[in-house]
Every structure is written in structure tokens, then in C-alpha cells.
Amino acid sequence: MRLKTASRIDGLLAKQGIEVDLSKSISESAPLNEPTYLRVKRAIIGDLVAGNFAPGTHLTIETLTSRYAVSHMPIREALRQLExxxxxxxxxxxxxxxxALTETYIRNIYDIRVGIESMLAHRAVEMATDSDVEALRHMHEDLNALIRSGKPLVASQENIAFHKRIYGIANNPEAEQILEGRTRVVRTVADSLGGxxxxxxxxxxxxxxxMILAFESRDPEAAGQAVFDHVSAARDRLLRRMAAKEVFNQESPAPTSIEAEQ
Structure with missing residues (x-):
């Protein structure tokens, strides 16, 4: 099992790298196959977290194209998502x-996450097959190795896949769509702080x-509680890191007067 796991990890780590020369706020451990617009989005959030973009600042496509050295298309998509x-x-x-990235905003997003994710985990245990449970155990072992590897953004991407695999078993695409649309930004903030x-x-x-033990023991209540505790703890960890970086202390200046077409 260890040899197989090591082989899978080597394959995942081999995909890491930099595709374009974006802002220094993007870590060099970003996965190579990550779409450029997600790299731009990560860079914008990273610049906001780092204080390079103060709340209230106007951003334009031309300015960002120059800053991140990419074409208009990924800039437009990143801006659309952030809007x-x-x-x-x-x-x-x-x-x-x-x-501004406020503490209230972060807490509200996590309130959405914890409610939906704990419900999906509960339902997933009820619907999981033996094959599903075995696959989750393997993904968990692979993710453990990635987390310990010191490649935070690669581990972050695999963590997303791990959670999606769990929630996909619940067969509630509407809930997953709501969840995905409201959690991208907090993931990006966490990655911008180093993952x-x-x-x-x-x-x-x-x-x-x-979470995995709850699946293996076929205990829906335990799975829902494990996810509730995990997401709540992730919220608290992120808030502590944001406070330490003084992200919440950024003041909103008077808007700048950069003129440009969207």
C-alpha cells in the first residue's frame, strides 16, 4: 500500500509548477494544470491580503493585464468570479x-459551509457503497502524504477533491452548486496565506x-458531526491567521480615479 501511495503522490507532485509569470503573491507550488484565471484570482486575493490592493481601490482589466502579464480573457473571468x-x-x-475582507464576511461564508457540508456528509454515509468507502480511505491516505509533503497548494487542490468526492456521494448537485459558489474565495484567502x-x-x-472512520462505521450522525467540527475548526484557523496578518485592519481609502473600459 505504501508503494502505491508513494507512486500516486509522486504523480501529483510532478504536476506542480508555474504556468505564467503572475504576481509574487502566487506560490511556486501551485499546480501546473490549474487554469490561468484561477491563478489570477489567487493573485488578486493575495494582493488584497498582503495590503497591495487596499479596500476601495479601483481595478481595471488593463491594469491587471499589465501587472500579471496575462491576456484579457483570464483577467475577465477572475474578475467575474470575484464579483x-x-x-x-x-x-x-x-x-x-x-x-474589504471582513471577519463577518468570512464567518458568514463558513456558516453556509458548515450547514451544507455536514448535511451532505450525513447523507453520503447513508448512500455510500463499500467501493465508495474504500476509495475515500485511499484518498485520505494520499492527502495525508501531500499535507506532510510541504507542498501546500498541491495539498489544497487534493483536499478540495477529497471533500468533493464525499459530497458527490450524497447526490445533491444543487447543494454542491451553492456550496461551490460561496466557498471559492475563502479557499483562495487560505491559499494566499500559505495554505x-x-x-x-x-x-x-x-x-x-x-470523517473516514464515520464512513467505515456507517454512522451518518458521526460523519455530520465530524464535518461540522472540521469546518468550524478551519474557520477559526483562518480567522486567526487573517488577524495575525492584520487583514481586518485595512482601512478603505477614497476611491482612486483610474478610468478604463471593463
Whole structure:
């Protein structure tokens, strides 16, 4: 089993790398096959978290194209997603205004996550086959190795796949769609702050282990509670890191006057 797991991990790590020369706020451990617009989105959030973009600043496609050295198309898609997530506000003929990442916003998103994800985990245990449970155990073992590998963004992508695999078993695409649309930004914020850090490796692994054990014991209540506890703990970890980086202390300046077509 260890040899097979090591082989799968080597394959995942081999895919990591940099596709384009974006902002320094993008980690060099980003997966090579990650779409460019997601890299741009990560860079924008990273610049906001780092204080390079103060709340209230106007962002335009031309400015961002120059900053990140990519074409208009991935810039447009990144801005569209961030607008949908409430981080940007569209201003007619003047681009976008970036909003502050507030503690209330983060807590509200996690309230949505914890409710939907714990429900999906409960339902997934009820519907899981023996094959599903075995596949989750293998994914969990692979993810453990990635978390410990020191490749935080690669581990983050595999973590997303792990959670999606669980929730997909519940066969509720409508709930998954709501969940996906409201959680991208908090994932991006977490990645912008460095993703998994050594002090939380074993904590996160233990939280995931409780989820897997609930599947293996066919206990829907335990699965829902394990996910509730895991997502709540992830919220608290992220809020502590954001507070330490003084993300919540950024003041909103008077809007700049950059003029450009969207």
C-alpha cells in the first residue's frame, strides 16, 4: 500500500509548477494544470491580503493585464468570479472596486459551509457503497502524504477533491452548486496565506480521519458531526491567521480615479 501511495503522490507532485509569470503573491507550488484565471484570482486575493490592493481601490482589466502579464480573457473571468463572491463591485465604464475582507464576511461564508457540508456528509454515509468507502480511505491516505509533503497548494487542490468526492456521494448537485459558489474565495484567502502550515498538519489529518472512520462505521450522525467540527475548526484557523496578518485592519481609502473600459 505504501508503494502505491508513494507512486500516486509522486504523480501529483510532478504536476506542480508555474504556468505564467503572475504576481509574487502566487506560490511556486501551485499546480501546473490549474487554469490561468484561477491563478489570477489567487493573485488578486493575495494582493488584497498582503495590503497591495487596499479596500476601495479601483481595478481595471488593463491594469491587471499589465501587472500579471496575462491576456484579457483570464483577467475577465477572475474578475467575474470575484464579483459574484462579493469581493469586487462593478463600476460602469471604470472597472471594479475591491471590497474589504471582513471577519463577518468570512464567518458568514463558513456558516453556509458548515450547514451544507455536514448535511451532505450525513447523507453520503447513508448512500455510500463499500467501493465508495474504500476509495475515500485511499484518498485520505494520499492527502495525508501531500499535507506532510510541504507542498501546500498541491495539498489544497487534493483536499478540495477529497471533500468533493464525499459530497458527490450524497447526490445533491444543487447543494454542491451553492456550496461551490460561496466557498471559492475563502479557499483562495487560505491559499494566499500559505495554505497548510506544519503546525496544523496532524490536526487536519486527525479531523479527516474522524470523517473516514464515520464512513467505515456507517454512522451518518458521526460523519455530520465530524464535518461540522472540521469546518468550524478551519474557520477559526483562518480567522486567526487573517488577524495575525492584520487583514481586518485595512482601512478603505477614497476611491482612486483610474478610468478604463471593463
Amino acid at each position: 459574484g463572491e462579493g469581493i469586487l463591485i462593478s463600476i460602469a465604464h471604470r472597472g471594479f472596486r475591491i471590497e 497548510y502550515t506544519p503546525d496544523v498538519f496532524e490536526v487536519v489529518i486527525a479531523e479527516h480521519e474522524k
